[in-house]
Amino acid sequence: MPDKAAIDRVKTARSNNRPTGVDFIENLFSDFIELHGDRRYADDPAIVGGIAYLGSMPVTVIAMEKGHGARERMSRNFGAPNPEGYRKACRLMKQAEKFGRPVVCIVDTSGAYCGIEAEERGQGQAIAENLMVMMSLRTPVISVLIGEGGSGGALALAAADEVWMLENAVYSVISPEGCASILWRDASKAAEAAQSLKLTAQDALELEAIERVIPENDLGKDAFYSALKEQLIARFGSLSELTPDALTERRYMRFRKLGTKNLKEADHAV
Amino acid sequence: MSFINFLNKPKNELESASKLPPVASDENEPSKACPECHRQIPLSQLWANCNCCRDCGYHFRMNARQRIHCFTDADSFKEFDPELQSEDFLAFPGYKKKLELTETVSGEKEAVTCGTALVRGLECCLFVMDPYFMMGSMGTAVGEKITRLFEYATRHRLPVVGFTVSGGARMQEGLLSLMQMAKTSGAVQRHSDAGLLYITVLTNPTTGGVTASFAMEGDIILAEPKATVGFAGARVIEQTTRKKLPQGFQTSEFMLEHGFVDAIAPRDKQRQIISTLLKMHSGGGQDAG
Ligand SMILES: [Zn+2]
Numbered sequence: 001m002p003d004k005a006a007i008d009r010v011k012t013a014r015s016n017n018r019p020t021g022v023d024f025i026e027n028l029f030s031d032f033i034e035l036h037g038d039r040r041y042a043d044d045p046a047i048v049g050g051i052a053y054l055g056s057m058p059v060t061v062i063a064m065e066k067g068h069g070a071r072e073r074m075s076r077n078f079g080a081p082n083p084e085g086y087r088k089a090c091r092l093m094k095q096a097e098k099f100g101r102p103v104v105c106i107v108d109t110s111g112a113y114c115g116i117e118a119e120e121r122g123q124g125q126a127i128a129e130n131l132m133v134m135m136s137l138r139t140p141v142i143s144v145l146i147g148e149g150g151s152g153g154a155l156a157l158a159a160a161d162e163v164w165m166l167e168n169a170v171y172s173v174i175s176p177e178g179c180a181s182i183l184w185r186d187a188s189k190a191a192e193a194a195q196s197l198k199l200t201a202q203d204a205l206e207l208e209a210i211e212r213v214i215p216e217n218d219l220g221k222d223a224f225y226s227a228l229k230e231q232l233i234a235r236f237g238s239l240s241e242l243t244p245d246a247l248t249e250r251r252y253m254r255f256r257k258l259g260t261k262n263l264k265e266a267d268h269a270v
Numbered sequence: 271m272s273f274i275n276f277l278n279k280p281k282n283e284l285e286s287a288s289k290l291p292p293v294a295s296d297e298n299e300p301s302k303a304c305p306e307c308h309r310q311i312p313l314s315q316l317w318a319n320c321n322c323c324r325d326c327g328y329h330f331r332m333n334a335r336q337r338i339h340c341f342t343d344a345d346s347f348k349e350f351d352p353e354l355q356s357e358d359f360l361a362f363p364g365y366k367k368k369l370e371l372t373e374t375v376s377g378e379k380e381a382v383t384c385g386t387a388l389v390r391g392l393e394c395c396l397f398v399m400d401p402y403f404m405m406g407s408m409g410t411a412v413g414e415k416i417t418r419l420f421e422y423a424t425r426h427r428l429p430v431v432g433f434t435v436s437g438g439a440r441m442q443e444g445l446l447s448l449m450q451m452a453k454t455s456g457a458v459q460r461h462s463d464a465g466l467l468y469i470t471v472l473t474n475p476t477t478g479g480v481t482a483s484f485a486m487e488g489d490i491i492l493a494e495p496k497a498t499v500g501f502a503g504a505r506v507i508e509q510t511t512r513k514k515l516p517q518g519f520q521t522s523e524f525m526l527e528h529g530f531v532d533a534i535a536p537r538d539k540q541r542q543i544i545s546t547l548l549k550m551h552s553g554g555g556q557d558a559g
Contacts, residue, residue: 123482128481173443
């Protein structure tokens with residue numbers, strides 16, 4: 001992977017020219033049928049969900065969608081989900097569990113929407129519930145970060161068996177601008193913050209927060225999607241061999257080990 | 271820097287918590303102004319009243335030790351993992367120094383204190399976050415301590431009571447801080463799947479990644495009066511929406527009104543409310559006491 005400044009990856013990840021969630025749905029799956037709404041309040045256009053074929057396998061697909069062009073981007077709320085988006089995702093994941101379908105999540109958001117109504121409808125609770133549901137979901141889940149992986153709003157669709165990142169995607173606890181303005185009261189230090197936050201795909205791989213980095217450039221569009229599709233089919237093939245108990249245990253341990261390597265402790269655990 | 275003075279006070283000053291001693295008359299005694307009713311409160315009186323204003327009930331912040339002292343039965347708290355702390359594994363600018371300074375000033379090694387305790391004779395696992403340790407931010411040590419506590423509680427079939435206070439995930443530990451949200455949620459889920467009770471008490475402020483994980487995952491969610499409780503920061507929301515925020519936005523009362531909190535629990539009622547809930551879930555019947 002070429003050496004590239006972290007802030008340049010951030011810019012690439014945010015670029016309007018990048019394929020969005022719906023592009024991935026169109027290119028990876030067939031016979032996609034969109035399923036709308038959270039059955040509680042509304043349908044969130046920032047999250048697109050439904051059922052499709054991955055090769056010959058029915059799967060549930062949940063994708064964050066930023067939209068193309070000014071008008072669509074606005075109607076998609078620039079890919080910033082509201083609580084009803086996370087609740088729709090939660091509903092579709094439970095549906096997938098019921099019918100024994102694997103779940104593919106396509107993640108691309110600057111973060112969960114920061115709005116008055118989002119708070120009134122429990123943005124924090126919606127994300128928390130998704131995390132609990134995903135951590136115990138008895139069907140395989142693979143999340144692919146295709147652009148921005150913005151904090152808890154991205155993680156809410158990435159508590160998965162495996163998380164893959166595109167080469168130029170970023171995954172971060174906070175935006176570099178937000179980090180710079182909180183720590184140094186200077187948003188212009190975003191480049192420095194981006195470097196310090198270790199938010200590139202390669203960083204995430206080294207931190208063992210993800211399993212794979214998907215190269216972007218050396219293939220044409222069709223070859224890129226068909227390679228990714230083959231990888232998904234193969235990985236679901238092996239994950240599907242696990243019993244639901246073994247699968248959820250494995251997923252728990254996947255997250256359980258994160259952050260345990262770098263702790264100071266005088267005496268041992270209980 | 272009144273809160274530094276407050277922190278430096280020896281912990282045995284707190285001994286007679288929840289009983290009201292005579293008002294200290296020493297005019298030289300340091301005091302603190304109540305932000306609500308503006309009365310000057312001598313610090314000894316404030317500590318004796320669990321850091322609440324006796325006149326108007328304003329809830330001041332309190333550190334983890336003081337809260338444990340006020341909430342649990344005397345000498346019943348047994349701490350887990352007191353030595354566990356985060357390291358500056360990303361070599362994040364300024365973090366190592368900040369950790370050292372925070373440890374010196376707060377006397378704590380991390381932003382959460384965990385263990386077992388009795389509340390009116392009922393055993394529970396307890397975690398208490400500390401606003402004086404990097405505003406209760408969640409890094410890898412906080413996530414690990416909370417996960418271990420839930421695992422212990424699941425193994426020993428104990429309920430968990432947790433007091434949250436947090437500015438969110440600790441950015442100096444990058445992505446691995448974020449991952450603690452999923453990790454702790456997994457541990458809470460397993461505890462829940464085992465049929466065990468989890469009560470959270472949201473205190474001022476509970477925001478960000480902690481709100482979006484274990485704070486909002488309780489079977490029963492209580493909140494201290496007028497605490498700030500929300501996901502996104504108020505300033506960020508104002509900047510994003512360019513709207514004026516409504517009165518009382520992101521308070522405990524706002525969360526109650528919108529259905530995300532079960533009840534407001536003032537500090538002086540918490541022992542009673544929570545011990546009653548623990549008892550109701552202990553499989554035993556009601557008794558006269
Ligand atoms: Zn007062």
